[in-house]
Amino acid sequence: MERTLVMIKPDGVERNFIGKIISIFEEKGLRVVALKKLKLSKEQAKTFYIVHKERPFYESLTDYIISGPVVAMVLEGENAIKKVREIMGATDPKEAEEGTIRKLFGVDKEKNTVHGSDSPESAKKEIYFFFSEYELIGAEK
Ligand code: UDP
Ligand code: MG
16 A cells, blocks of 8 residues: 555636545545645745756746645555556646546646655655644554
8 A cells, every 4th residue: 555645736626626636536446544725835835846946837836836725635545656647647738648637627737737746755755744644544444
């Protein structure tokens, strides 16, 4: 079992797609381990996307990500990190495969509706960015 961090970005929340997006992940066998809706500050957004700080889109991306509420969740499943990345589709919705979340709902390369961790290291970092240990409730009874 593996855990990953998913964030529904402001364009997804704004257009009322929270439930639809979670359903897609659930239908592919992933489980919600933690879930919250929040609005990030600019400082938090800059920290979350710190790996992109030298990229030309960093300023615009962090402004966009604070433009409205987001929904952060931890999903659990076999190969959850890779599986979530496949279900999301390519960064640019124009290049995303049919049936992926970004193909279905993405607006453009920036407003692409969802974020998913890209490695075990970033998953760990991103999970604890949003949640504390006691908020992570797995399938165990
Ligand atoms: N992004 C952007 N312009 C680009 C590339 C990325 O605005 O040319 C934004 C987009 O919202 C993307 C995020 O920055 O999801 C992080 O970029 P990354 O390359 O890590 O893409 P991802 O891992 O989200 O597919
Ligand atoms: Mg990335």
